[in-house]
Amino acid sequence: MAQAEQSTTKRNRISDRILRGGTEPDPRFTLANERTFLAWIRTSLALLAGGVAVEAFMADLFSPELRKTVAVLLLLLALVIGGGSFFRWLNVERSMRHKTPLPLPWIAPILATGAALVAVFMVAFVLARPA
Template identity: 80%
Template sequence: MLPDDSHAGPPDARGRLTSRIFRGGTEPDPRFTLANERTFLAWIRTSLALLAGGVAVEAFMAGLLGPELRKTIAVLLLVLALVISGGSFFRWVNVERAMRSKRPLPLPFIAPVLAMGGALVAAIMVVFVIFRAA
């Protein structure tokens, strides 16, 4: 007697979802897909570190920074975390789509956003340190 698989979902449910998200193409080498996933997770870790930094600035820097400066730096870090986190998902999907359709990989817009955001926060802190009363 054959096993009853009438309760199982459609046999190609993953295939249909994959086709809907990635818009067709052929399945890439699993090593490339897993490398893309590791890169996505690295961006997520970066955004979590920025999130923690923003919370830490607001929670623990009251004695060092004035309220306006503290809030500005915290909000910049939190917004940067939000942009990096959301952007990393779209980067992951776009890279996967490019690999499936054998197109060149897209340029990462989140790398310059992270670099400019980090430079802005660092510049604010440099100015604060230079002009802070000793």
């Protein structure tokens, strides 16, 4: 068997195992799904950088408890969004291959809720801080 044929066969076995068969979707849809995955990863990295920045540079502005709470919330959001983005990509890819409805984006409400929690802490901090 030629080298190219072995690579294709190996790719098909891995693809079938991960994606559970189906037919190859239009490449434009697969690439759009990949771009969405990368956007979620960018968001995760931004949240990670924000959590590190809060912990590293806000010691003079925030109390230690508030600083730690905000930093941990941002870091946990980064963890959930980064990890969840792979499963989102995988589930959308499987749906496209099997021509089934796309799954609901469960990481979007998690991100919105987490961002709202961080905003609540920040608003409380601003209101409680002397002018």
